[in-house]
Amino acid sequence: MAGQKRSARGSRLMVGFLLRDVGAFEGLAVLSSDAGGGASSRLRLGLEWSDFGRGYCNTTQEINQALEIKKMSERKDIPGPSKKLCPDDDHTPHEKAIHEKWPGPKPSLFSCKPYCFSRILESYDVMPTNPELYIEAFQGHFLFDSPETKFFLVYDDEDKSKSYNMLFSHYVTWEFIRYSVSADWETFVSDHNLKAGDEISFYKFADKNVCDGYYYILKFAKKPSDGKDDDAAESSEKPSDDVAEDKRRKKNLPGPGSRPMPTEACCLSKIITSQELVLENPKLYFNLQNAIDLTGCPDIVQHPRGTYSKDLYVFDKDDRQYTMKLSDCVSGGPETSYVLNTGWSTFLRTQGLKEGDRLVFYRFIEKSVYEEGYYYALRSEPYVAETSPSSDVASDYRIVEAERKLEYLKAKQASLTALLELCSRMEAANVDAEMGHDDDDDAVSAAK
Numbered sequence: 509m510a511g512q513k514r515s516a517r518g519s520r521l522m523v524g525f526l527l528r529d530v531g532a533f534e535g536l537a538v539l540s541s542d543a544g545g546g547a548s549s550r551l552r553l554g555l556e557w558s559d560f561g562r563g564y565c566n567t568t569q570e571i572n573q574a575l576e577i578k579k580m581s582e583r584k585d586i587p588g589p590s591k592k593l594c595p596d597d598d599h600t601p602h603e604k605a606i607h608e609k610w611p612g613p614k615p616s617l618f619s620c621k622p623y624c625f626s627r628i629l630e631s632y633d634v635m636p637t638n639p640e641l642y643i644e645a646f647q648g649h650f651l652f653d654s655p656e657t658k659f660f661l662v663y664d665d666e667d668k669s670k671s672y673n674m675l676f677s678h679y680v681t682w683e684f685i686r687y688s689v690s691a692d693w694e695t696f697v698s699d700h701n702l703k704a705g706d707e708i709s710f711y712k713f714a715d716k717n718v719c720d721g722y723y724y725i726l727k728f729a730k731k732p733s734d735g736k737d738d739d740a741a742e743s744s745e746k747p748s749d750d751v752a753e754d755k756r757r758k759k760n761l762p763g764p765g766s767r768p769m770p771t772e773a774c775c776l777s778k779i780i781t782s783q784e785l786v787l788e789n790p791k792l793y794f795n796l797q798n799a800i801d802l803t804g805c806p807d808i809v810q811h812p813r814g815t816y817s818k819d820l821y822v823f824d825k826d827d828r829q830y831t832m833k834l835s836d837c838v839s840g841g842p843e844t845s846y847v848l849n850t851g852w853s854t855f856l857r858t859q860g861l862k863e864g865d866r867l868v869f870y871r872f873i874e875k876s877v878y879e880e881g882y883y884y885a886l887r888s889e890p891y892v893a894e895t896s897p898s899s900d901v902a903s904d905y906r907i908v909e910a911e912r913k914l915e916y917l918k919a920k921q922a923s924l925t926a927l928l929e930l931c932s933r934m935e936a937a938n939v940d941a942e943m944g945h946d947d948d949d950d951a952v953s954a955a956k
Contacts, residue, residue, distance in 0.1 A: 622711045622713060623710075623712075624711060624712050626710075628705065629704055629706050630804065631804070631871075632804040634697050634702050634706075638690075639690075639694050640688045640689065641690070641693050641708075642686065642687070642806055643687045643689065644687070644915055645686075645919030648676070651687075652722075657675070659673050660723070661718075661724065662674050663723065663725050665725050672691075672693075672695060672726075673691060673692050674696075675693075676688075676689055677690065705731035706728055706729065707728065707729045707731075709729075710724055712724050764827065764872070764877045765824050765825055765826065765886075769887065773871060776798055776869040777866060777868050778794075779864060779867075780863060780865050782863045785863060790852060791848065793846070794834075794845065794847070796809065802834070803818060803882075816836040816846075817834070817836075818833070818835075819831055820832045820833070820882075821878045821882070822855070822885075823884070825885075828858065832849075832851035834847070862890075865888055865889065865890055866891065868887045869884055872885065
């Protein structure tokens, strides 16, 4: 009998040790012997610390602490010993997935489409003072479901601990819808020394633990170097005689107006009309879209009518310089028109322009030519058939402009459709409210 009791007690202690090792301290099934049953046994639910386990966990608080430690050790995102994580005891750190490197709690990749759009930066996107990122209408809809002015949170892809509070805004004109990003966009440009030709990409994620709405990851890629910086570094190390020779050689290079014009620098193409060739005070006329394309600044529409004025620094094909003034003029129509007056008459007489000739504006930014902003190269082409090879640049530009305007019209149509639907819903709601009010009046009348 004594041997059976020792055997049963040993079994209970063994079960206690096993249960202690796996941390199962809740609802333990303890094997105990029946005094009257000899070797027979039964299962009893509960904790029998008087029989086994004494000295390992003395209080309920210690039990709860042990349970918490066990739960934490089984979590994959908290460092600690876990056989589930390291079955082969391999402590080599694993490379984190991209989304695990983002700030804050890990987002759900299935809540939205991460990639929004990419864009090659223009010179006006990275101006030294108050730059704004101008984006197309469809790109604005990729960023936000509804086009409204709001601040949004942006994280730096290179330094996830750095965030920017950028302002998304939009405005509608008679011809197009334009969106822009400002506020901390200037700080982002300055932090990464972004230049024209660099590429940026927006990625959108939704996680309520990070912010109430969406937050964004902004990536950028520098424009491939063309070796000019290396050449400049080498020239700084040349002897003074070589530097003087380089200066003499550069004097024979073409100037800002006579150099070959790259197609991507073309910002505007225009056919001259008879109205622009009058002898007394001639002017070159533009509509709003032409003026925006020429200046590269969509915010000119925000100026009150009759107050906008800007000097343009222009070179012709012989490197002659003209200072032309672009200003808005108030007309009887709903749209604001713009004119080039100062300097245009001189250019007109110098070039001997005729009706039907084409003007092509090329826009550049180069501090060695003009420190205050853009300068322009203005070329004139005699009137030729549209199929002539000499008009390829202008034709390509017109195609691009047509596609861009089509996107504007599509976005405008979508906005108007949404507005009409909203008006229809409001009208239906008003009709229902009036019918309900009439029914209440009828019920009151019947009650009387």
